[in-house]
Amino acid sequence: MKKFMTFYFVLAILFCLQIVFGTDISAAVDSASGAEGGVMHGLVALWDFTGFANVTLGNMAMIAVGLFFIFLAVKYDYEPLLLIPIGVGILIGNIPFLPGYKIGVYEEGSVMNYLYFGVKQGIYPPLIFLGIGAMTDFSSLISNPKLMILGAAAQVGIFATFLGASALGFSPEEAGAIGIIGGADGPTAIFLSSKLAPQLMGAIAIAAYSYMALVPVIQPPIMRLLIPKKERAIKMKPPRAVSKTEKILFPLIGLLLTCFISPSALPLLGMLFFGNLLKESGVTERLADTARNSMINIVTILLGLTVGASTQADVFLTLASIKIFGLGALSFMVATAGGLLFARFLNVFLKKDNKINPLIGAAGVSAVPDSARVVQNEGLKTDPNNHLLMHAMAPNVSGVIGSAVAAGIMLSFLL
Amino acid sequence: MKKFMTFYFVLAILFCLQIVFGTDISAAVDSASGAEGGVMHGLVALWDFTGFANVTLGNMAMIAVGLFFIFLAVKYDYEPLLLIPIGVGILIGNIPFLPGYKIGVYEEGSVMNYLYFGVKQGIYPPLIFLGIGAMTDFSSLISNPKLMILGAAAQVGIFATFLGASALGFSPEEAGAIGIIGGADGPTAIFLSSKLAPQLMGAIAIAAYSYMALVPVIQPPIMRLLIPKKERAIKMKPPRAVSKTEKILFPLIGLLLTCFISPSALPLLGMLFFGNLLKESGVTERLADTARNSMINIVTILLGLTVGASTQADVFLTLASIKIFGLGALSFMVATAGGLLFARFLNVFLKKDNKINPLIGAAGVSAVPDSARVVQNEGLKTDPNNHLLMHAMAPNVSGVIGSAVAAGIMLSFLL
Amino acid sequence: MKKFMTFYFVLAILFCLQIVFGTDISAAVDSASGAEGGVMHGLVALWDFTGFANVTLGNMAMIAVGLFFIFLAVKYDYEPLLLIPIGVGILIGNIPFLPGYKIGVYEEGSVMNYLYFGVKQGIYPPLIFLGIGAMTDFSSLISNPKLMILGAAAQVGIFATFLGASALGFSPEEAGAIGIIGGADGPTAIFLSSKLAPQLMGAIAIAAYSYMALVPVIQPPIMRLLIPKKERAIKMKPPRAVSKTEKILFPLIGLLLTCFISPSALPLLGMLFFGNLLKESGVTERLADTARNSMINIVTILLGLTVGASTQADVFLTLASIKIFGLGALSFMVATAGGLLFARFLNVFLKKDNKINPLIGAAGVSAVPDSARVVQNEGLKTDPNNHLLMHAMAPNVSGVIGSAVAAGIMLSFLL
Amino acid sequence: MNLLTVTNQTWTITLLGWVIVFAALLFLVGVFLLVPKVFTWSAKRRLKTKGKTQVTDDQLAISGETNAAIATALHLYFSEMHDEESAVITIKEVRRRYSPWNSKLYGMNNSSYYKLRS
Amino acid sequence: MNLLTVTNQTWTITLLGWVIVFAALLFLVGVFLLVPKVFTWSAKRRLKTKGKTQVTDDQLAISGETNAAIATALHLYFSEMHDEESAVITIKEVRRRYSPWNSKLYGMNNSSYYKLRS
């Protein structure tokens, strides 16, 4: 045991020397061994090849981030289905390697690069949307359509961030891609940034997912700040039952209407409503089941892993990334505030017994179903008998539609 | 409520004007607003981008067709696993968009185009055949091999249509691809047309699937016309039991024999028999299960959607498409008649107590298991105790093999 | 019946004539029929196209091999999940065809070629490793880490074969690819050979899988030869229980450590440990389930089929293939011996009551879990109460890691 | 950060973009406010033609109480936990492990099954 | 439409094509008429060598009645309906919904399971 520890200790020291002082071990050995050749040269060549020889502080930092993501997922159960693939992806992307051996996600011909293709070309997000459509129940939204507007209100976060990013000096395309973080929707963010600003895709995706995981931390203070206690206690009527026909009509009408308005959102919204029709038609359960299970799982694994790997330190650790993280935090707050305030504004026009609880405006940011749960919890804190979950699902899912439409508009303007 | 309706009404009128008179709203606005710039210009630019600005009568017609397909599937349960993906695909393919933004299925680099790759290169159909092989039971065919010939007889539809299409002025390659509609087998039709006449693929696939859905409408009159009532009442002996060894030998012998005769059918028949071996071997249940569930479902979703989307009005609505639909109807009738008449002809050579019920000849067109069910129903109408389903499955599955062989021959001659 | 047999008999004779004497039937017919044209010419053209016209003795031999593989799988249940896809692949790859019609696995644009892409670019093996990671339990290895070294010892087979192949005149790259057969790990062999020596990939893969299926035949004699009966009877203490935290830490530490040492092994080891984390984290069961079921099944089907098809006789039947099979047998024996002898060597340093049963060294070759089962059986033969399975799993799974590391090193040196 | 530096075009996109997102969802709102009215209307007509003269909206609307009950059940469902599911997963885990890539174990499962049948 | 305009080659393909489809399936028919004969023959031989001198075909053939029964069962099966299956689907539906893309709900399931185990 002792021996092992001593050995590791020496290795660790050598290793730290290299990183901190930039000593080039291989060069030292090389010059020392001189013409001895053979094994020694082989060893040196191999050392040059290992991660130990090529590691940078940036890699170490990113590996720490990756481990932290995994820790959050395992310990606190924050979005494990996303954070674990992304976390491992960050590890894999930041294991240092010599370029030219088809290892890295950015090297053409590498396995990671082939898997990354679906991210780069925006193919994975529509497939994710297909699965989401096949698992989402739009009833709450159909039964009380006016709540849908809250999903539009919260998209102010997208456009505010777009403005902010422009002001910070990003190009219009980049600003558009950064803005979509405010949509609080992972696949949409990846889809849009892959088209508008591929070079920022990693940072945008990581920011979007990080803040989505932090929704339970970000939203409650804003909710308490902007909504007076009395309004937080408003009880809403149970939504009416929705007929099967309405459920089948919804994806069809939704598809035609939203895509006529924003054809660039077709890959996302077309797939979302397609998946929902598979679910609601009642005659294609078999396909819906595959779409929301094996298909979405496969794509989730590949997308998470490669998005994580795209955070290679040399590409990722830039000033732009820091700005993006700042703007992202801002956009989540603006989006939440937008939803909440619009809900209060809406109440002005509603009859006494028909008023909505403004808290559900916060669910308009999408981040399904996290923000709806946050609403539910905040509602319960004010009145333990006031269950808002069902009502909050309406702005929640319409937030998904809203941000996809916004993404389409950004594409129309900026592509 | 009222306000909403008025608003929609005005919009609808404006919209109709545009379509019917070709008024260019954006141009009008543009010239009107002149140098006002800013928001107005942005609005105009965006309007130009919407589906409303780009819609054509063709698009509207195709969207109606897509909705009709979905209606048929949901209401009458006609082939929902195909008609719903295809129907939604037609909607998605006919939402009007400005070209150049990577939306359409025919635009390189679009998501739909990537998914369409599997259709264009004929990759999806063999994977479908793998799944079909893994779910098909060939016992009825093994136990009474001579019924297999009926599956060959019905392929006359393919060759008659080939002749007809040639006479109508199609090139030999196009005629070959059109002929395969008579095979009544969706994946085979897509596979062959993707190789011989990619430009007609959409029309051929839609025609094939439409008529397959209409088999219960097309076949019965022909059956009653060509088979006298007395022969319709013939009872057949229950088929003998089939041993496990025979079931394992069947895909192996079938694979070698058919592919030696028609090597071009290898992608289809190789996969079909491979899937069947996975099922029958008894030691690869795990793989067979995936092949006939998640794998075939994923491919079905993608294939249906993209085949539907390939019916973009500007490509699809041509004189050729109309001819193809006419020829397709013809070919289904000829194929049915071919199977029925050959069954009667076969009876001439068979001993009294061994005669076959000529109705099962109609099942030779494939369209598994629809046409077998039609046979069953017609049989029951004549004699409520005469169950023909089991017997009809033999020509039914051999029809699949037959049309794949025919597709291979077409490829050999015409590629 | 008689008629049929006579007909077949005549056909068979004609066919044999063609193969044995090289008579060119089509030429004969061609000259005979002369200017008769039309149908006769068509028939000749078609005959030229059939497999009967193009078959070679090599094809026949390979088809026999394919059938033999399937026979082994069905009758003796040797690795059916691999041998059946590979066996059918061999049939499909060796059905003779005229080149230029996009049929063969080596012809660009053919369906088989598209499916083969995942093999050629080494994409399938990492996906297989993902699934393996999601189904492997590393507890036995964590609870008794020193057994892991046995998995390193057995990799001597890889390097010995590398040496041997070099001595037999193979280029260094080819020798490296051949050496990996000694790793007894199919996906690793395919991954490495696809990078270093694509032209030998078929032979290497077939050799690796053949010998893996034959592990129960190859290993026992060597075990009895090298381990005295007394040592074969050693009983080992039951391994300690492993905590959940250790199980989660294992893939993380394993990933970082092994990939820092051998970054080229990243695609394999990264995926292996990723899959294991999905399994052990406890919060991503949904993803782990898909990874170890539908995903691995789909990839297994495609990989097996195309690897089998890559054994097209004209490419496969070479002197090199024979040498590779010889070297492969050798490498399995050397690897087994290496594991066994190192286990005895290790015992020298271990205290009396802590000694390991040297038999488990044989499990270090990987071939999970076959070789572990062989160890269990040999152990039971010596002492019917000595269950070694659990202990043998440790070197067994570490053998997988070991050969992936070795593959990475080969890539570093030779790419 | 100076919003004055932001170009005209950026402001256009910002304002117009948000407006259009609103417009799109307002459209949907409108349609789905209409749809149930249309249904009720056609249902009323059908009932009338069948001879019923007095139709109240109550007869057509489905009570929301059912919905509330379902919502509560769902909430309980998601906050409590399914022991059965865990059990299922556990069993499946034991069953399905071990590599299909070199799995005699798997093979054995399959073959026994095969032997039982044949 | 005038079939006279159709070229020679087209006629060749038409006739030859159909003939060959027939040939291919006739081959299969032939083989599968042979296969059971071969089986019966080898089974008879085996039985004979085991001492049985009188073997009738009846002893070897499996009654088709079983088949008929299965066919009927299948037919009933496909025309009637499985209430259990519907039930299963319904339960699964309630269980599996909600996006894994941002699913605390899912997470909760998993984590509870995890907490139960650890």
Next chain:
Amino acid sequence: MNLLTVTNQTWTITLLGWVIVFAALLFLVGVFLLVPKVFTWSAKRRLKTKGKTQVTDDQLAISGETNAAIATALHLYFSEMHDEESAVITIKEVRRRYSPWNSKLYGMNNSSYYKLRS
């Protein structure tokens, strides 16, 4: 076959390669020898701060006997056979067959289910 013809580089790769595979796995061995010690040490500390003064290793180690029992069970499991599983597969087989590509049968299943619900 003459090993003398093998170049220097080949020998280097051979020896170095094997050594490094050893090194890699030795590293892992070392770490996983350390990990449980670290755990025990921190667990001891925690127990001590909670007032327990006497802590033996036995209190922390989980008996390997449980493991042995599990191992045996697993072994039995893999060598015996699951009749239930076979049953499940059989039922599934009957249920799921027939092509979704032209499947009225499937359709019927679905539609009946649909009719039952609506």
